[in-house]
Amino acid sequence: MMNEPATRRWPxxxxxxxxxxxxxxxxxxxxxxxxxxxxxxxxxxxxxxARQRLLIEQIHSGLPSRTLLMGISGGDGAARADASRALAxxxxxxxxxxxxxxxxxxxxxxxxxxxVDHRYALSPAVNAEHFSADGLRQAIxxxxxxxxTPAGNAIKPLLDRDPSGEMQRIAESMIPxxxxxxxxxxxxxxxxxxxxxxxLLMATIRAIGADIDAxxxxxxxxxxxxxxxxARGLTLQISGAPVFSVDSRSRIESEVRWLAIVGGLMMATLxxxxxxxxxxxxxxxxxxxxxxxTGIAAVALGFGSVHGMTLGFGSALIGESVDYAIYxxxxxxxxxxxxxxxxxxxxxxxxxxxxxxxxxxxxFGALVFSGFPGLAQLGVFSVAGLIGAAxxxxxxxxxxxxxxxxxxxxxxxxxxxARAALRGLPRLRxxxxxxxxxxxxxxxxRGDLWRADLASLSPVPRAAxxxxxxxxxxxxxxxxxxxVVVQGADVQTTLQRAExxxxxxxxxxxxxxxxxxxxxxxxxxxLATQERRRASLPDTVTLKAALQQATAGGPLPxxxxxxxxxxVAQARQAAPLxxxxxxxxxxxxxxxxxxxxxxxxxxxxxxxxxxxxxxDIDSAAVQQxxxxxxxxxxxxxxxxxGALYQRYLGQAQQQAxxxxxxxxxxxxxxxxxxxxxxxxxxxxVLAVLLSLGALAALGLQLGxxxxxxxxxxVAVGSNYALFFDMLREAGLGDEGRRDDSSDDTLASLLLxxxxxxxxxxxxxxxxxxxxxxxxxxxxxGALLALVLAATFAPRAKTALPL
Amino acid sequence: xxxxxxxxxxxxxxxxxxxxxxxxxQRMAQRKSGQARFTEERIVSGIDSxxxxxxxxxxxxxxxxxxxxxxxxxxxxxxxGRTLLLKRSGRTRQMDMDTVPELAALLDxxxxxxxxxxxxxxxHFTVSLSGNDAQWTLRLxxxxxxxxxxxxxxxxxxxxxxxxxxxxxxxxxxxSLMLIEPLSPLAPAS
Numbered sequence: 001m002m003n004e005p006a007t008r009r010w011p012x013x014x015x016x017x018x019x020x021x022x023x024x025x026x027x028x029x030x031x032x033x034x035x036x037x038x039x040x041x042x043x044x045x046x047x048x049x050a051r052q053r054l055l056i057e058q059i060h061s062g063l064p065s066r067t068l069l070m071g072i073s074g075g076d077g078a079a080r081a082d083a084s085r086a087l088a089x090x091x092x093x094x095x096x097x098x099x100x101x102x103x104x105x106x107x108x109x110x111x112x113x114x115x116v117d118h119r120y121a122l123s124p125a126v127n128a129e130h131f132s133a134d135g136l137r138q139a140i141x142x143x144x145x146x147x148x149t150p151a152g153n154a155i156k157p158l159l160d161r162d163p164s165g166e167m168q169r170i171a172e173s174m175i176p177x178x179x180x181x182x183x184x185x186x187x188x189x190x191x192x193x194x195x196x197x198x199x200l201l202m203a204t205i206r207a208i209g210a211d212i213d214a215x216x217x218x219x220x221x222x223x224x225x226x227x228x229x230x231a232r233g234l235t236l237q238i239s240g241a242p243v244f245s246v247d248s249r250s251r252i253e254s255e256v257r258w259l260a261i262v263g264g265l266m267m268a269t270l271x272x273x274x275x276x277x278x279x280x281x282x283x284x285x286x287x288x289x290x291x292x293x294t295g296i297a298a299v300a301l302g303f304g305s306v307h308g309m310t311l312g313f314g315s316a317l318i319g320e321s322v323d324y325a326i327y328x329x330x331x332x333x334x335x336x337x338x339x340x341x342x343x344x345x346x347x348x349x350x351x352x353x354x355x356x357x358x359x360x361x362x363x364f365g366a367l368v369f370s371g372f373p374g375l376a377q378l379g380v381f382s383v384a385g386l387i388g389a390a391x392x393x394x395x396x397x398x399x400x401x402x403x404x405x406x407x408x409x410x411x412x413x414x415x416x417x418a419r420a421a422l423r424g425l426p427r428l429r430x431x432x433x434x435x436x437x438x439x440x441x442x443x444x445x446r447g448d449l450w451r452a453d454l455a456s457l458s459p460v461p462r463a464a465x466x467x468x469x470x471x472x473x474x475x476x477x478x479x480x481x482x483x484v485v486v487q488g489a490d491v492q493t494t495l496q497r498a499e500x501x502x503x504x505x506x507x508x509x510x511x512x513x514x515x516x517x518x519x520x521x522x523x524x525x526x527l528a529t530q531e532r533r534r535a536s537l538p539d540t541v542t543l544k545a546a547l548q549q550a551t552a553g554g555p556l557p558x559x560x561x562x563x564x565x566x567x568v569a570q571a572r573q574a575a576p577l578x579x580x581x582x583x584x585x586x587x588x589x590x591x592x593x594x595x596x597x598x599x600x601x602x603x604x605x606x607x608x609x610x611x612x613x614x615x616d617i618d619s620a621a622v623q624q625x626x627x628x629x630x631x632x633x634x635x636x637x638x639x640x641x642g643a644l645y646q647r648y649l650g651q652a653q654q655q656a657x658x659x660x661x662x663x664x665x666x667x668x669x670x671x672x673x674x675x676x677x678x679x680x681x682x683x684x685v686l687a688v689l690l691s692l693g694a695l696a697a698l699g700l701q702l703g704x705x706x707x708x709x710x711x712x713x714v715a716v717g718s719n720y721a722l723f724f725d726m727l728r729e730a731g732l733g734d735e736g737r738r739d740d741s742s743d744d745t746l747a748s749l750l751l752x753x754x755x756x757x758x759x760x761x762x763x764x765x766x767x768x769x770x771x772x773x774x775x776x777x778x779x780x781g782a783l784l785a786l787v788l789a790a791t792f793a794p795r796a797k798t799a800l801p802l
Numbered sequence: 803x804x805x806x807x808x809x810x811x812x813x814x815x816x817x818x819x820x821x822x823x824x825x826x827x828q829r830m831a832q833r834k835s836g837q838a839r840f841t842e843e844r845i846v847s848g849i850d851s852x853x854x855x856x857x858x859x860x861x862x863x864x865x866x867x868x869x870x871x872x873x874x875x876x877x878x879x880x881x882x883g884r885t886l887l888l889k890r891s892g893r894t895r896q897m898d899m900d901t902v903p904e905l906a907a908l909l910d911x912x913x914x915x916x917x918x919x920x921x922x923x924x925x926h927f928t929v930s931l932s933g934n935d936a937q938w939t940l941r942l943x944x945x946x947x948x949x950x951x952x953x954x955x956x957x958x959x960x961x962x963x964x965x966x967x968x969x970x971x972x973x974x975x976x977x978s979l980m981l982i983e984p985l986s987p988l989a990p991a992s
Contacts, residue, residue: 141875142890144853148844148978149970150904150952156848172888172895181900185948190900510894555851612896613885 013399020396024290027297034300037307054485054604054635063593065209065241066098068222069471071189071198074234080199081184083229087236090225091203096218099204099589103180103187110586115170116158120571121525123166124173126533130164131543131568136550139164144555161563163556173522180474189474198237200474204589205242212249215242239468247464252308255768263315266758267322273410274751275329280405284325286396287389291321294388295381302380303373310377312763312771316778317382319759320360320716321389323752327353328397330411330748332404342398349745350394352726355670356719357390359663363715366659367708372648374770375708411751415743418750418790425791432791436686439693450649450702461767481638482617484517484607487631491579491603494595495526498605501632504625505607513621515612520579520594520605523587530576537572540565645704652704656711663718671725680721683788687717690788691781705770709777716756716778717785723749724793753786823920823931826938826960831918833963834863837985844978859982861916867909881909907949908956908970911942915958915965927956937961 072083088102120126129135143165146152158167180187180200187200203222207214219242226236267288271281292314299306332345364386367379486501488494502519509516521529538546543565544558551558575581579591596604611617619634626632668677688710695702727745760782763775837860844853857871867881878889881899886909888895899906907926914922923929926949927942940958944950954971964984971977 138875138891142877144849145855145871145875145877147846147849147853148972148976150908150972152846152976153952153972153974156846159848172890172893175895175897179898179901181898182903510892512894515896555849555853557850613898 016395016399020290020392024293027293030297030300031293031306034296035305036311037305054633063204065245066205066207066215068203068205068219068238068240068242069468070201070203070222070239071237071471071474072201072226072229072234073196073198073237075232077183077188077197079232079234080188080197081186083226083232083234084186084199084201086229087222087226088201091201091222094221094225096206096221097203098206098592100201101187101203102199102201103182104185114586116162116167118574118577119162119166119170120537120568121530121533121574121577122522123169123533125164125166125169126536128536128538131536131538131546133546133549136164136546137554140550140554140556143168159556160560161567163561163564170522175516187474189470195470198471198474200471204593209241209245212245216246216249219243219246237467237471239464239471244464244468249308252312252768255766255771256308256311256314259312259315259762259766259771263318263759263762266762267318267755270751270755270758271322271326274326274414274747275405275411276409277405280329280401283397283401283405284322284329286400287325287392288318288321290392290396291317291385291389295385298384299377299381303377307374307377309374309768309770310381312766312768313378313381313774314385316759316763316774317385317389319755319757320382321386322755323719324353324357324390324393325397326752326755327748328393329401329405330744330751332398332402333406333744334403340403342402342404345404346394346398349726352722353390353393355666356722357386358666359718359722360386360715362662362666363659363711366655366662366711370648370655371651372704375652375704378708411744411747414750415747418746419743421787422746422790422793425787426793428791432686432690432788435693436689439689439696442693443689443696446696450707482609482619482622482634482636484609484622484626485633485635486605486607486629487602487633488604489602491595491597491601492526492528494603494605495521495524496528497629497631498607499526499529500629501607501626504629505609505622508622508625512612513618513625515610515615517607517609518594519607520591523590524577524579524582524595527576527578534572534574534576537568539572540569543568649704649707652707656707659711660714663714667718667722670722676725679792680718680725683721683785683792684714684717686788686792687713687781687785690784691777694780695777700776703773705773706777709774709781712774712778713781713785716782717789720749720753720786720789724789728793749786753782756782821931821934821938823929825935826931826940827918827920829918829935829963830916833916836861836916838965839983839985840869840980841983842978842980844976846976847974858985864917865913867913867916881913903946904949904952907944907946908953911956911958912968915940935962 070087072080072087074080075083084102085104088100088104091097091100115122125139130139140163143155143159143163146155146168147159155162155165155168181190182188183199189195189198189200191197205215205218207218209215219238222238223236226234230236267285268281271284272278275281275284295314295317296306296311299310327349328342328345331349332340332342334340361383364379364382367375368383370376370379484501484505486494486498488497498519499521502517502521505514505517505519508514525533537543547558547561547565551561579595579597582588582591594606594608596606598604609617609622617636619636623634626634664677664681667680671677671680691710691713692702695706700706723745757779760775761779763771764779766772766775837858839856840859841856842854844855846853854874855871856873857869859870860866860868865881865883869879871877871879875891877891878887880887880889884899884906886897886899886905888897899909910922910926914920920929923942924945926945928945930941930943932939932941938960940960942956942958944953944955950973952973954973956971957967957969958965959967959969964982966982968980968982969977970980
C-alpha cells in the first residue's frame with residue numbers, strides 16, 4: 001500500500017489497528033443500545049431544587065405537556081360548530097385522549113351526574129347550620145330566586161332532590177373568571193382584526209409528554225379524524241406542547257442528517273483539494289469517524305440517552321477532528337532528503353498537537369460540569385470525540401500511512417498564500433489593537449449584552465409560537481402561568497393543606513385580588529373535610545322537622561321534597577371519595593391534572609390562579625395571603641424559567657472563565673515563558689473582544705450559547721497561536737528545512753482552519769437555535785483567531801524567511 | 803335634574819315626528835343614567851304560588867348595569883362591559899358574559915334598549931314596536947335558534963324615556979314580569 005521503513009513490521013503495526021477496531025466495535029455496540037431523544041429535557045436542570053422539580057414535573061408530565069390546542073377555521077359559524085362536534089366525537093371515540101373539550105355541554109354529561117351523586121361530600125355549603133330550619137329557609141330562597149330565568153331551567157329538574165342548592169354552590173365555585181367565548185354551543189375565538197374566526201377545541205393526550213411516539217400518533221390521529229371535514233373547506237390548526245416536541249424531534253432529525261451529509265461532503269472536498277488522493281481522504285476520515293463514534297458512545301454511557309442536538313453538533317466535531325489528520329498527513333510527509341515520516345512527526349509536531357488537544361479539552365471540558373444537561377452532553381461528546389480522534393491520529397494513522405500523504409494537491413499554493421499573508425498581516429497590528437480597544441469600550445458601555453432568555457434555546461419556530469399564543473389567548477385566557485403548589489408526605493396531608501390554601505385564596509377573590517383558582521379539593525376534598533360534612537347531615541327525622549319549619553308558608557311545599565330526604569339519608573351512609581377510588585371515573589382527568597402523586601406516596605396539589613379580566617396576578621398579595629401555611633409555595637412558571645436561565649447563564653459564565661483560565665494555565669506550563677505566553681494569548685483575547693464586539697454591534701441578543709461559542713474560539717484559536725509559536729521555535733532551531741516544512745505547516749494550519757470555519761459555518765445555518773448560536777460565533781471567531789495569530793506571530797530573531 | 807332632562811326631552815321636536823324605532827332609540831340614547839325600584843313576579847310551572855322579588859336597579863351609560871335584589875334574599879348582579887359580577891350570601895363570582903351566549907343576549911337586549919343601540923338589538927332579536935311615545939311596547943323575538951330554545955319572547959314597555967316593565971317568557975311556559983318604578987333625587991318614589 002505504501003512505502004514503509006524496514007524497522008516497522010506488520011505485527012507491530014497490527015496491534016494498534018486491532019485494538020482500535022475492537023474499541024470502535026465496542027463503542028458502536030454501546031450506541032446501538034442507546035435511545036436517541038429530542039425532547040425539551042435537554043433544557044432543564046440536571047440537579048433541580050424543590051421548586052425546579054415541580055417545574056420539571058409540570059413540563060414533563062403535567063397537563064400542559066399533553067394538551068393539544070386546536071382551531072377550526074373556514075366556512076360559517078354553524079359549519080365550524082358542526083365540525084367541532086364531529087371532531088370532538090371522533091377524538092373521544094379514539095380512546096387516545098383523556099379529555100376532549102370543545103365547550104359542548106354534552107361532553108360533560110357524565111361529570112354532571114357524578115357531581116349530583118356526590119354533592120353532599122363536595123358542596124362547600126354543607127355544615128350543621130345549613131340544615132337547620134333557618135339555614136334551609138335561606139338556601140331554598142336562593143334556589144327559588146333563579147327560577148323563572150333561563151338559568152332556572154337548569155336547576156328546576158333538580159329542585160326536589162336539591163332544594164338546598166348544593167349543585168349551585170358547586171357550580172358557582174367552578175365558574176372560571178374567564179373562559180372561551182361560546183358560539184353555536186361550542187367554544188369560539190373572540191373576533192379580532194386580521195385573524196380568522198375559529199372554533200376551538202382542547203384535548204389531553206393519555207400518554208405522558210415524554211413519550212413522543214405516542215404524542216406523534218395522537219396528533220396524526222387528529223389530522224386523520226379531521227380529513228373528512230377538511231373536504232368541506234375547513235382548515236385545522238393544531239398547537240400545544242405535544243406538537244412542539246414532535247416537530248422539534250423531526251426537525252432535529254432532518255437537521256442532523258443534512259448537517260452530517262453536507263459537513264462530510266465539505267470535508268471531503270477540502271481534503272481532496274489538499275491531497276488530490278483518495279487514499280489520503282480515506283485515511284483522514286478515520287480519526288473523524290473514531291471521534292464521532294467515541295463521542296456518541298461516551299454520551300450514551302454518561303447520560304443513558306443521546307440528544308439529537310448533540311448529534312447535530314457532531315458536524316462541528318468533524319471539522320475539529322479532521323484537523324488532526326490534516327496535521328499528520330501533511331507534517332509527516334518525507335521530504336526529498338528522506339527526512340520526516342511518522343517518527344519525525346511524533347517528535348516535532350505531536351507535542352504541539354497534544355497541547356492543542358489538551359487546551360481544546362480544557363475548553364469543552366468546562367461544559368461537562370454545566371448544570372444544563374444539553375451543554376453537558378455537548379461537552380462530554382466533544383471531549384471524548386477529540387481525544388478519540390487524536391489518539392486515532394497518533395496510533396492508527398502512522399500504522400496506515402507512515403510517511404503522511406504524498407499527493408500535494410493545492411497545498412503549495414495554500415502554503416504560499418499563507419506565507420504571503422503572514423508577511424503582510426503584521427502591518428495590521430496597530431489597527432487591530434485599536435479596533436480591539438473600541439470593542440472593549442463598546443462592550444463596557446453595553447450593560448444589557450446578555451439579554452437572551454430560555455426561549456432562545458427552544459427549537460420551536462416563532463410562527464408556531466405565535467399561533468400557539470393566539471389559540472391559547474382565546475382558549476385558556478384564564479391561564480396566568482401562576483400556580484400555588486401544595487406539598488405533603490401523603491395524599492391526605494396534601495389535600496388538607498390545599499384546603500387551607502384554598503380558603504385563603506377564596507378571601508382573595510372576595511377582595512378582588514384574583515379572578516379565581518382551580519383546586520383538586522373541589523372534586524376530592526380531604527377525608528377530614530368529607531367526614532365533617534357527612535357528620536353535619538341530620539338524620540331523616542330531624543331533617544324532616546327542620547324542612548317542615550323552613551317551608552311553612554313558602555312556595556315550595558315540604559311534601560314535594562321526599563327525594564331530598566332520601567338523598568341526604570343516602571349521603572350519610574356513603575363511602576368517602578379518595579383519589580385512588582376515582583381512577584377511571586369521569587372526574588379522573590381533572591384530579592390527575594391538579595394532583596401529582598409520586599411513587600414514594602408523597603403528593604403535590606396544584607392550584608392554578610386565574611387573574612381578573614385585564615389584570616395580572618398580584619403575586620405579592622397572594623404571597624402574603626398564603627403566609628404561614630406549611631409546604632405552600634407560589635410558582636410563577638415564566639419567572640421560574642427566567643430565573644433558571646439566569647442561573648445557567650451565571651454558571652456558564654463561571655465555567656467559561658474557568659475553561660479559559662485552564663487553557664492559559666496549560667499553555668503557561670508548556671511554554672514556560674511569560675513572553676511566549678503573552679504572544680500566544682494576545683491574539684486570543686483580541687479574537688474574543690472583536691467577535692463579541694461584532695455581535696454586540698449587530699444587535700444580537702447574546703445568551704449562554706454565544707458564551708460557549710467564545711470559549712470554543714479560545715480553545716480552537718489557542719491551537720493556531722501555539723503552532724505559530726512552534727514555527728518560530730522551529731525556525732530558530734532547524735535552519736536547513738524551514739522553508740519546506742514551515743510552508744507545509746502553514747498550509748496545514750490554513751486547511752485545518754478552513755475545515756473548522758466551514759463546519760461551524762454550517763452550524764450557523766442550522767434552524768436549531770442551540771447549534772446556530774454556536775456556529776455564528778465560532779465560524780468567524782476561529783477565522784479571526786487564525787488571522788490574528790498570524791498578525792501577532794512573533795518574528796524569530798534569525799527570522800523565518802517571511 | 804333627571805326630571806328636567808325628561809321634561810326637556812318630552813318637549814323635543816322629535817315628538818312631532820312619527821313614532822318609530824329610530825325615534826325611540828334616539829330618545830333612549832339621551833338618557834345617560836338612571837335608578838329605579840323594581841318588583842318582580844315569576845310564574846313557574848310546578849310552583850303553586852308566584853315567586854316575588856324586589857330591589858333596586860341602576861344604570862350608567864354605556865355599559866354598567868346593576869340589579870340589586872333586596873327581598874326575599876339579598877343578591878347583586880352587576881354588568882360592567884362584558885363582565886358579569888354575581889354576589890350572593892357574601893360570595894362574589896365574576897364571569898365573562900360571552901361564555902354564556904343566552905345570558906349575554908338577554909343582557910344585551912336590556913342594554914341595547916337603555917342605550918338606544920338598535921344595531922345591538924337587531925343582532926339577537928326580531929324587533930317590533932307598537933304604541934306611541936307616551937306608552938310604547940317593544941317586542942323582541944329571538945332570532946337565534948339556540949336562544950329560541952330557551953326564550954320565547956321579551957316585551958319591554960315604556961313611557962317616554964322611562965322603561966316601565968320587562969316581561970320575559972320562557973319556552974317552558976315560565977314567565978317573569980318586572981315592574982320598574984323610576985327613582986330620581988328630586989322626586990323620590992314613595
